[in-house]
Amino acid sequence: MTTTTSRPATMSPARRQIAIRRRPSKHLKSVLMGLGGWLGSLLLFLPIAYMVLKSFQTEPDAAAAAPKLIFTPTMENYKGVFEAGFWPYAINSIIVVLVSTAVVIALAVPAAYALSIRPVAKSQDVLFFFISTKMMPIAAGIIPIYVIATALGVLNTLGILIVMHIGMNLPLAIWMIRSFMQEIPAEIMEAAAVDGASRWRGLRSIILPLVRPGLASTALLCGVFSWNEYFYALNLTNSTSTLPLFLQKFLSFGELYTAHVAAAATLLSIPVIIAGWIAQKSLVRGLLFGAVK
Amino acid sequence: MHIPPVSRRSAGKMLAVTAAGALLAGSFTACSTTGSGDAQGDVTINVALAANPQMKTAESLISDFEQKNPGIKVKFTTLPENDLRPTVTKDVATKAGQFDVAMMGSYEVPIWAKNNWILPLDNYAKNDPSWKQDDLLKPISDIVSANGKLYGAPFYGSSSFLFYRKDLAQKAGVTISQTPTWDEIAAAAAKMDDKSAGVSGICLRGLPGWGQNLASLTTVINTFGGRWFDENWQPQLTSPETKKAVQFYVDLLRQHGQPDAAKDGWEGCLQKMSQGTTAMWYDDTVFAGSVLGQATPAVKDNIGFAMAPTGPANIKSGWLWSWGLGITASSKHPDAAWKFISWVTSPDYIKLAGQKAGWDSIPPGSRKSTYDLPEYQKAASQYADLTLKSIQAANPTQPTAQKVPYTGVQYVQIPEFVDIGDFVSQQVAGAISGTQSVDEALQKSQDFAAKAVKTAGYLK
Numbered sequence: 192m193t194t195t196t197s198r199p200a201t202m203s204p205a206r207r208q209i210a211i212r213r214r215p216s217k218h219l220k221s222v223l224m225g226l227g228g229w230l231g232s233l234l235l236f237l238p239i240a241y242m243v244l245k246s247f248q249t250e251p252d253a254a255a256a257a258p259k260l261i262f263t264p265t266m267e268n269y270k271g272v273f274e275a276g277f278w279p280y281a282i283n284s285i286i287v288v289l290v291s292t293a294v295v296i297a298l299a300v301p302a303a304y305a306l307s308i309r310p311v312a313k314s315q316d317v318l319f320f321f322i323s324t325k326m327m328p329i330a331a332g333i334i335p336i337y338v339i340a341t342a343l344g345v346l347n348t349l350g351i352l353i354v355m356h357i358g359m360n361l362p363l364a365i366w367m368i369r370s371f372m373q374e375i376p377a378e379i380m381e382a383a384a385v386d387g388a389s390r391w392r393g394l395r396s397i398i399l400p401l402v403r404p405g406l407a408s409t410a411l412l413c414g415v416f417s418w419n420e421y422f423y424a425l426n427l428t429n430s431t432s433t434l435p436l437f438l439q440k441f442l443s444f445g446e447l448y449t450a451h452v453a454a455a456a457t458l459l460s461i462p463v464i465i466a467g468w469i470a471q472k473s474l475v476r477g478l479l480f481g482a483v484k
Numbered sequence: 485m486h487i488p489p490v491s492r493r494s495a496g497k498m499l500a501v502t503a504a505g506a507l508l509a510g511s512f513t514a515c516s517t518t519g520s521g522d523a524q525g526d527v528t529i530n531v532a533l534a535a536n537p538q539m540k541t542a543e544s545l546i547s548d549f550e551q552k553n554p555g556i557k558v559k560f561t562t563l564p565e566n567d568l569r570p571t572v573t574k575d576v577a578t579k580a581g582q583f584d585v586a587m588m589g590s591y592e593v594p595i596w597a598k599n600n601w602i603l604p605l606d607n608y609a610k611n612d613p614s615w616k617q618d619d620l621l622k623p624i625s626d627i628v629s630a631n632g633k634l635y636g637a638p639f640y641g642s643s644s645f646l647f648y649r650k651d652l653a654q655k656a657g658v659t660i661s662q663t664p665t666w667d668e669i670a671a672a673a674a675k676m677d678d679k680s681a682g683v684s685g686i687c688l689r690g691l692p693g694w695g696q697n698l699a700s701l702t703t704v705i706n707t708f709g710g711r712w713f714d715e716n717w718q719p720q721l722t723s724p725e726t727k728k729a730v731q732f733y734v735d736l737l738r739q740h741g742q743p744d745a746a747k748d749g750w751e752g753c754l755q756k757m758s759q760g761t762t763a764m765w766y767d768d769t770v771f772a773g774s775v776l777g778q779a780t781p782a783v784k785d786n787i788g789f790a791m792a793p794t795g796p797a798n799i800k801s802g803w804l805w806s807w808g809l810g811i812t813a814s815s816k817h818p819d820a821a822w823k824f825i826s827w828v829t830s831p832d833y834i835k836l837a838g839q840k841a842g843w844d845s846i847p848p849g850s851r852k853s854t855y856d857l858p859e860y861q862k863a864a865s866q867y868a869d870l871t872l873k874s875i876q877a878a879n880p881t882q883p884t885a886q887k888v889p890y891t892g893v894q895y896v897q898i899p900e901f902v903d904i905g906d907f908v909s910q911q912v913a914g915a916i917s918g919t920q921s922v923d924e925a926l927q928k929s930q931d932f933a934a935k936a937v938k939t940a941g942y943l944k
């Protein structure tokens with residue numbers, strides 16, 4: 192007890208001087224950093240706030256050049272969005288996101304396993320092949336895809352969207368999950384092997400629990416990409432489609448539409464924000480997981 | 485280190501996980517397929533539409549059609565104009581058969597008809613007396629036809645005219661005649677321009693795009709005596725008449741137009757007119773209903789209309805446009821498709837839309853009978869007659885003072901015009917925003933257009 196209370200007294204006057212001098216500068220630095228962080232986040236948040244604000248305004252208010260901050264909020268735009276048939280599109284979106292993300296994770300886990308924990312022959316080439324599928328712009332491939340989909344009679348179905356979203360997200364998921372798996376020390380796997388665990392057991396009982404934050408962030412990212420995907424939806428589907436296609440229904444010729452589009456866009460963003468919020472912890476952990484590599 | 489080899493059982497389990505997912509995806513492919521006919525023997529027709537308020541009304545009234553035509557279900561795909569064209573083009577060109585009915589602008593109709601992407605409608609129209617083909621406005625029916633055959637059933641038709649604020653004109657001491665000239669309009673814009681009150685003298689489309697600034701500008705070029713091409717397809721963009729017209733348009737916008745004019749298309753001007761921040765606006769007649777519907781009360785009561793202003797060549801300069809509905813060549817149910825088209829473009833539908841959704845939201849400009857309806861006469865008294873007069877005055881087969889090898893008032897009816905027009909419109913926007921002179925913009929445009937028509941084989 193006495194030692195703790197007398198501790199400051201043991202500090203030499205010179206050191207105390209330095210400590211006093213150092214404290215405000217350190218404090219100032221952290222304040223500045225905090226301020227910068229806040230400013231940065233506010234700047235990033237501004238477009239979203241703007242969108243939400245516009246969604247509660249009347250069309251002429253929303254289209255005004257100078258942003259109107261004081262106005263009587265209206266729910267008319269949201270009503271209009273639901274009346275225009277929001278739910279069928281929303282249900283389609285949910286099905287496409289859930290199914291495609293589940294399949295992506297189910298396929299990416301064994302693939303990542305075979306590329307990190309027990310690398311197959313030429314695993315670097317395989318990895319490069321996976322990522323190379325992302326190198327061609329999707330617009331370049333859309334006509335062959337469209338013709339094949341026509342021949343198979345799957346245009347305007349959720350199935351074609353699910354397959355395309357799987358193809359779109361799989362390389363990314365394999366790369367992400369692989370980097371998480373590489374973080375696992377080889378010793379753990381060796382210890383498991385010594386204890387007689389099979390590979391399946393090792394994957395299920397050791398690897399999957401260890402990479403769970405990584406899986407969560409991968410799934411969320413794939414889910415968000417799939418939720419927001421517009422190009423395939425526009426080209427391969429029409430009446431049976433997802434929310435991004437619904438959104439553009441409001442881009443109408445001959446009338447103002449900013450407020451309606453803002454309301455639809457706000458509704459579209461809510462699930463992504465909620466999912467991000469719930470998965471925030473594992474998302475941050477997951478995204479930083481492979482960062483030190 | 486020893487890692488036990490994968491047992492057959494665990495490999496099987498792994499496979500099962502992935503296969504389950506794949507199967508799940510597969511099953512959706514099967515169950516969500518929307519065939520054109522369903523279990524009850526009903527026919528479903530798919531309609532691709534450009535988003536516009538009149539079509540929204542039609543969508544909301546579809547139960548009337550389905551009641552009158554049991555067994556036919558209608559599914560709508562609504563797309564913005566710029567996405568509709570490539571989507572439908574891709575569908576009809578690859579014969580994918582996704583759409584039975586497609587909405588087309590008058591620019592597309594002859595091109596698509598030539599490619600055999602759409603079916604002629606004459607036989608359907610002949611056998612459907614209640615559709616009343618004779619009632620269609622002739623200029624509109626002409627621009628949705630090709631080689632003397634009707635390919636598009638006009639949903640609405642429009643021309644261009646001038647919107648102006650009567651109160652501001654009075655305050656500035658100017659009178660806008662019903663048939664103004666561009667010189668008068670420029671002088672009026674100068675007088676009504678009130679920068680301190682935030683009101684511009686005029687609002688004109690400045691945004692690049694062949695369907696944006698070029699539509700308005702081309703009508704000005706026509707009435708100044710200019711033209712896009714001469715009889716031999718030699719571009720005429722640097723001719724004295726064209727230069728004078730473009731210089732006039734750019735100067736008017738830079739001196740008395742809306743601020744940052746190159747950023748505004750019809751959307752920006754519609755907003756400015758209804759909010760009272762511009763004294764005049766030259767644009768599509770179909771916007772009259774929208775402006776009056778959206779304007780603040782003080783503005784609404786003071787909006788006047790006049791014919792499209794004319795220039796030195798004294799050519800009636802209003803444009804001509806129509807959205808028509810056509811049956812795609814790949815449609816599996818052309819008869820059902822016609823039934824829908826007939827319903828939505830009929831005089832009866834116009835009455836229904838007026839009664840159910842309000843007379844200002846009917847599709848205007850397609851039929852003579854629309855303008856005889858007393859209810860519409862009353863609701864649209866300020867602009868109905870002028871719209872009709874503007875449409876009837878437009879001459880898409882001879883839009884210019886001198887002879888031209890093309891048709892179309894505010895566009896050139898060739899497939900290459902989208903590219904040429906978009907390029908030229910960007911040059912014009914550059915001149916409006918001040919990054920280059922009108923001469924520079926037109927020289928570049930002339931070179932581009934010459935190359936394009938040469939490559940396409942028009943210019944020998």
